[in-house]
Amino acid sequence: MGITPATRDPRRRAISELLWGGAVAGKTADLAAAAAEQLIALVDELCQDGPAVLVVDELQWADSTTVAVWSRLARSARQRPLLLIGLLRPVPRRDDLRSLFRIVGPGERLRLRPLAEPAALELVTALAGGKPGVELERLAAGAAGNPLYLTELVDALTRSSCLEVDTAGNVELTGSATPDSLPEAIADRLDFLSEAARTVLRAAALLGDGFSVEDLVTVTNSSLAVLLPALDEARAAGVLVAAGDDLAFRHPLIRQALYDEMPTAVRVAWHQSAAWALAEASAPVERVARQLLPMVSTTDSRVPVPAWAVRWLLDVATPLIGQAPAVAVALLRRAVRDTPLGDAVTGALAGRLADAYYRDGNVAQAERIACRALDHVRDPDVLVDLHTTVALCRGLTGRSAESLAVLGEAVAQPGLEARHRARLLVLIARTHRDLGEFDNAARVATEALTELGAAEDRWATGWALHVLSMVAMTRGEWTEALPLFERAIPIARGDPALVDLTLLLRINQSITFGALDRSDDALAAAGRARELADRMGSLMRLTQVQSALGQLLLAAGRWDDALAEVDVLADERKDPSVVCCDHGVAAIIHFHRGETAAAQRHLDLAAPHAERIGDWVVESLVRARSLAFEHDGAPERALEVLTDVLTGEDAREELLADAVRLAVATGDRAAAEEIEARVREIAAASPVPHRRALGMYCRGLLDGDAAELLRAAEGYRAAGRPLSEATALEAAAVALAEAPDGDRGPARDAFTGAIEPYSGLDAHWDVARLRARFRPFGIRRGPTVKHRQVTQGWDSLTPTEVRIAALVVEGLSNPQIAGRLYLSPRTVGTHISHILTKLGVHSRIDIAREAARHQSTTD
Incomplete structure (x- = not known):
C-alpha cells in the first residue's frame, strides 16, 4: 500500500513493521490481518482530523486482504470525510473485485477514455519541450490517445537522440521513426495479459492493425471457441476494439510492439504459413499477398x-x-x-x-x-x-504509332490460330483509335470479329466490341453505341479474365446513357460499375467510374455531389486523363460559383497531367480553360481554346455550344456559322432532348431568335440540364431586351427564369454577370441569391451534407447512408470529412451534438 519503514508516525511505523515481517505483542500472528486493522484505525484517526484521501493503484493485483480492507472502507466512506479511490484494469477478471461494484454505484465509477487529439498533442508538446512536427505528430497518433504510450514514445525518442528542436520551436524527428527500445517498453506493459492472450495477439499482429476473426481462425488453425477467451480478455483489457465486423488494435503501437518482439526469421516463416493457410481457405487475394510481402522485403x-x-x-x-x-x-x-x-x-x-x-x-x-x-x-x-x-x-x-509496325509484323506471322490473330487485330484497332484514326479502328475491329468466324473467343469478341463502342462514343453516335454494350457486356460478364473489360463497358455504358438523357439508367450503370470495381479492388477502374459519376452529376446540376465524387481518391492513384477530367469538372463548378482561386488551383494541378497525354485533352478540362479566359475578360482567347480542339470527327457537344456562344459574342460570324453547321448535323432528326435543344440554341444564337432560344431552354429543362437551361434563357432574355419593340416584360420573364436555375446551382458568377448585363435595360428584379459566404458552422453545409448529417444522427453507417442516397461509401466518407471540418468537430457523436444544438437554436 505504499508504506515504507521510514516514517515518523507511530501507527504508520507499526503498520510498516507488520508488513515487513514484525511480531505482534511478541507472539506470531496473522501479520496481514493485523496490518489491515491498524490501517483501518489509521484512516479513522485521519478522518477525525479532517477530510482524507486514500488511493489504491493496480487494484486488479490486490491480495484478498487488501480487497477486504477496501470493501470495508468503501462501505463506510459515505459516513465519513473520506475520498476512496481504486484504480484497476478490466483484466484479470476476479469475482472478489466484481463484488466491489455492488458497493460502488454506477455514478461513482469512471472509465478512463483516450486523450482527445488536442490534449494528446499538448502532452507530447510538454514532454518533448516544443510543438511536435509533422512526423512526430504522425508517430504520436499511433498511441491513439494513451498517455502512457505517448510518454513511452517521447522517452524512447529522447533516449535515442531522435528529437531536435528547430529555430521555430518545433520538435522534429532526426533518427529512426520507431526507436528499438520503444516496442520493448510497450510490450513490457502488456504483462497483465495471460500468455494465451499474448500468443493470440502475436498472430493477430501478423494480419495488421485491423483483421477479421475469420482470418485469425485460419492462420492459427484454431476454432473460434478456442480463441474466444483470449479475444474477450484482450477486448476487456482495451487492447482490441471492434471495427465494424472485424477487430483492430486500439493502439497501433501495441500491434507494432507485439510484431517487433518476434525474431525476423520467425516472422517470415509465420507469414509464409499464414499466407498458405489463407490461400487454401480462398481468402481475398490481397490478404494472402500481404502475408507474402515480408518474405520479399526482408x-x-x-x-x-x-x-x-x-x-x-x-x-x-x-x-x-x-x-x-x-x-x-x-x-x-x-x-x-x-x-x-x-x-x-x-x-x-x-x-x-x-x-x-x-x-x-x-x-x-x-x-x-x-x-x-x-x-x-x-x-x-x-x-x-x-x-x-x-x-x-x-x-x-504518346507513342502509339510505334506499336502499329510491331503489331503488323506479329499478326502476319504464319501459323497463328484465328483467336490469336483476332486478338492482335484488336490491339491494332485500339492503337488506331488512340491515334484518332477512327475509320481504321472500326475497320480493323470489324475484321477481328470476322476473323473469329465461328470460333469462340470471349476476349477478342469483347474487346473488339469495346473498340467499336469507343469509336461510336467519340463520334457522338450514342444511339449506335448502346447496342454494342448490350452485346459486349453479356460476353465479358462472369469471366475473371475479363473483369477489367466488364468495368470499362459498364463505365462507358453509363456515360452513353447520360448522353442520351437517361439519367436514372446512367446512375444505375455507374453504380453497378462502382460496386464491381470495389468488390474486385480495381483501383484504376474505380477512379474512372468515380470520374464518370462526376461528369454525370455536373450535367445534372448536382454540383456538390460532383465535387465530392471527384475528390474521393488522390491524384497519384489516378490515370492522367482521369486527373484532368476530375480537375476540369471541379474547375468548371468553381468558376461558375465565382470561386476563381479554387478553380485556378484545379487547373494548375491538372497541367502536368495534361502534358503527359499530349494533344488529346478531356472535354471538362478544355471547358474549364476556356472559362478561365472568360473570367479574365478575354472571350477571343476563350473561343480559341475551344476551336483548337474541335477538329475531325470529335463531337464534344458542350464545347460546340460554348464555341457558338463565344463566336457570336466576339462578332466572329464565320466561325459561328461553321460550328453551327456541325451542330445542325448532330441535332438533325435526333430523338435525344438535349441534342435537339443544342440545335435550337445554336441556331437561336446565330439568328438572335428569342423564340428558338426559349424552345431550347425548354428542351434543356426536359433533359435535366439546368446550366444549359439557364444559359439558353439568358440568351433569350438578351434577344428580347434588344428587340426593337422595346417590350421589357418578356425579357424580364426570361431574365428571372435564367436566374432561378443559376441560383439553384449557386452559380454566383453567372448571376452577377447577368444582373450587370441587364442593368442598362432597367431590369433589376430577380430572386436574391444567397451566396454561401459562411465557411464554418452548420450554415456552411451543403444540402447533401445536411442530409448526410441527419442520417448520421439516426445512427446509420457509411454503407447504409450510401445505399439510402445512392452514393458510394467513399463519397459518403468524403462528405462526412467535410462536415467534420466545417463544424470543427472530431467524431460522428459530435455531429449529432451539433445537430441538436442547431435544432434548438432554430426552433
Whole structure:
C-alpha cells in the first residue's frame, strides 16, 4: 500500500513493521490481518482530523486482504470525510473485485477514455519541450490517445537522440521513426495479459492493425471457441476494439510492439504459413499477398518464393494487380528472379510483372520488361499479353504509332490460330483509335470479329466490341453505341479474365446513357460499375467510374455531389486523363460559383497531367480553360481554346455550344456559322432532348431568335440540364431586351427564369454577370441569391451534407447512408470529412451534438 519503514508516525511505523515481517505483542500472528486493522484505525484517526484521501493503484493485483480492507472502507466512506479511490484494469477478471461494484454505484465509477487529439498533442508538446512536427505528430497518433504510450514514445525518442528542436520551436524527428527500445517498453506493459492472450495477439499482429476473426481462425488453425477467451480478455483489457465486423488494435503501437518482439526469421516463416493457410481457405487475394510481402522485403534476399506461391501468383495475378499493383510488383519481381531461366513459367510471370508495373504507374519499366520478354517468349497467349502491355505503355506516352509496325509484323506471322490473330487485330484497332484514326479502328475491329468466324473467343469478341463502342462514343453516335454494350457486356460478364473489360463497358455504358438523357439508367450503370470495381479492388477502374459519376452529376446540376465524387481518391492513384477530367469538372463548378482561386488551383494541378497525354485533352478540362479566359475578360482567347480542339470527327457537344456562344459574342460570324453547321448535323432528326435543344440554341444564337432560344431552354429543362437551361434563357432574355419593340416584360420573364436555375446551382458568377448585363435595360428584379459566404458552422453545409448529417444522427453507417442516397461509401466518407471540418468537430457523436444544438437554436 505504499508504506515504507521510514516514517515518523507511530501507527504508520507499526503498520510498516507488520508488513515487513514484525511480531505482534511478541507472539506470531496473522501479520496481514493485523496490518489491515491498524490501517483501518489509521484512516479513522485521519478522518477525525479532517477530510482524507486514500488511493489504491493496480487494484486488479490486490491480495484478498487488501480487497477486504477496501470493501470495508468503501462501505463506510459515505459516513465519513473520506475520498476512496481504486484504480484497476478490466483484466484479470476476479469475482472478489466484481463484488466491489455492488458497493460502488454506477455514478461513482469512471472509465478512463483516450486523450482527445488536442490534449494528446499538448502532452507530447510538454514532454518533448516544443510543438511536435509533422512526423512526430504522425508517430504520436499511433498511441491513439494513451498517455502512457505517448510518454513511452517521447522517452524512447529522447533516449535515442531522435528529437531536435528547430529555430521555430518545433520538435522534429532526426533518427529512426520507431526507436528499438520503444516496442520493448510497450510490450513490457502488456504483462497483465495471460500468455494465451499474448500468443493470440502475436498472430493477430501478423494480419495488421485491423483483421477479421475469420482470418485469425485460419492462420492459427484454431476454432473460434478456442480463441474466444483470449479475444474477450484482450477486448476487456482495451487492447482490441471492434471495427465494424472485424477487430483492430486500439493502439497501433501495441500491434507494432507485439510484431517487433518476434525474431525476423520467425516472422517470415509465420507469414509464409499464414499466407498458405489463407490461400487454401480462398481468402481475398490481397490478404494472402500481404502475408507474402515480408518474405520479399526482408534483408535476406536468399529467402525464395515457395513453389506453391509462384503457382498461386500466376492464378491470381489479374485481380491482385487490379487491387494492389505495388504489392503485385514486389511479389512478381522476386518470383521472376527465383524462377529458373528458360522455365515455361518465366514468360508468363514476366508478362504479369510488366502489367503490374504499368498499373502501378511505372510505364517505362513495364515497357522494358515486356519488350525484353518478347524476345524469348513463344507461347501465343503470353505474346498477346506482352504486346498488349507494350501498346498500352506507348499509348500512354504518346507513342502509339510505334506499336502499329510491331503489331503488323506479329499478326502476319504464319501459323497463328484465328483467336490469336483476332486478338492482335484488336490491339491494332485500339492503337488506331488512340491515334484518332477512327475509320481504321472500326475497320480493323470489324475484321477481328470476322476473323473469329465461328470460333469462340470471349476476349477478342469483347474487346473488339469495346473498340467499336469507343469509336461510336467519340463520334457522338450514342444511339449506335448502346447496342454494342448490350452485346459486349453479356460476353465479358462472369469471366475473371475479363473483369477489367466488364468495368470499362459498364463505365462507358453509363456515360452513353447520360448522353442520351437517361439519367436514372446512367446512375444505375455507374453504380453497378462502382460496386464491381470495389468488390474486385480495381483501383484504376474505380477512379474512372468515380470520374464518370462526376461528369454525370455536373450535367445534372448536382454540383456538390460532383465535387465530392471527384475528390474521393488522390491524384497519384489516378490515370492522367482521369486527373484532368476530375480537375476540369471541379474547375468548371468553381468558376461558375465565382470561386476563381479554387478553380485556378484545379487547373494548375491538372497541367502536368495534361502534358503527359499530349494533344488529346478531356472535354471538362478544355471547358474549364476556356472559362478561365472568360473570367479574365478575354472571350477571343476563350473561343480559341475551344476551336483548337474541335477538329475531325470529335463531337464534344458542350464545347460546340460554348464555341457558338463565344463566336457570336466576339462578332466572329464565320466561325459561328461553321460550328453551327456541325451542330445542325448532330441535332438533325435526333430523338435525344438535349441534342435537339443544342440545335435550337445554336441556331437561336446565330439568328438572335428569342423564340428558338426559349424552345431550347425548354428542351434543356426536359433533359435535366439546368446550366444549359439557364444559359439558353439568358440568351433569350438578351434577344428580347434588344428587340426593337422595346417590350421589357418578356425579357424580364426570361431574365428571372435564367436566374432561378443559376441560383439553384449557386452559380454566383453567372448571376452577377447577368444582373450587370441587364442593368442598362432597367431590369433589376430577380430572386436574391444567397451566396454561401459562411465557411464554418452548420450554415456552411451543403444540402447533401445536411442530409448526410441527419442520417448520421439516426445512427446509420457509411454503407447504409450510401445505399439510402445512392452514393458510394467513399463519397459518403468524403462528405462526412467535410462536415467534420466545417463544424470543427472530431467524431460522428459530435455531429449529432451539433445537430441538436442547431435544432434548438432554430426552433
